[in-house]
Structure formats: C-alpha cells, structure tokens
Amino acid sequence: MSLLRHRTLLAPVAPSASAVDTPSALAPLAMLQSALRLWTWSGLIALLLFAELRGSHALIGWLPFWLLVWPLCSQLLLRQRLQRC
Numbered sequence: 001m002s003l004l005r006h007r008t009l010l011a012p013v014a015p016s017a018s019a020v021d022t023p024s025a026l027a028p029l030a031m032l033q034s035a036l037r038l039w040t041w042s043g044l045i046a047l048l049l050f051a052e053l054r055g056s057h058a059l060i061g062w063l064p065f066w067l068l069v070w071p072l073c074s075q076l077l078l079r080q081r082l083q084r085c
Helices: 023-049 063-084
Strands: none
Touching (some): 023 063
C-alpha cells in the first residue's frame, strides 16, 4: 500500500498580493530585523571598546557608518515596512 495514493499533484500557483503579507512571508523580515539589531549592538560595543574602529579605512570607508549608522537606518526602514504590512 502506497502512502502517496491519496495525494494529488497541483500546478504551481503564483502568489497573490495578499499572500505576501502572510505571517510566513514576514518571517524572513523578522529574522533580518533580529540580525540588524544584533549587528547594531555588536557595532556599538565594538566602537566603545576599540578606538581604532572610530576612524576610517582605505577600503571600507568610515567604520562607524558600517558598524552603527547603516544598521540603525536599515532597522528603521524595515520597521516601517513591517508596520505597513
């Protein structure tokens, strides 16, 4: 007796606009928000502990921007997007 005999194959359906707003579709955004929060706190602690990180690097540029300003701006934009959904 096959376990698959009652299953049917369905054609793939394109997601509708409302399917994007489901909680399962928002889960990756929530995970991204958690990662950005961790990045922000880690960057803040690193900037407070290591004076070398408060300067500029020839390849990367101004390090406080990448360690603190960029994750904070990304969090604010992501929070606005999550509140709209």
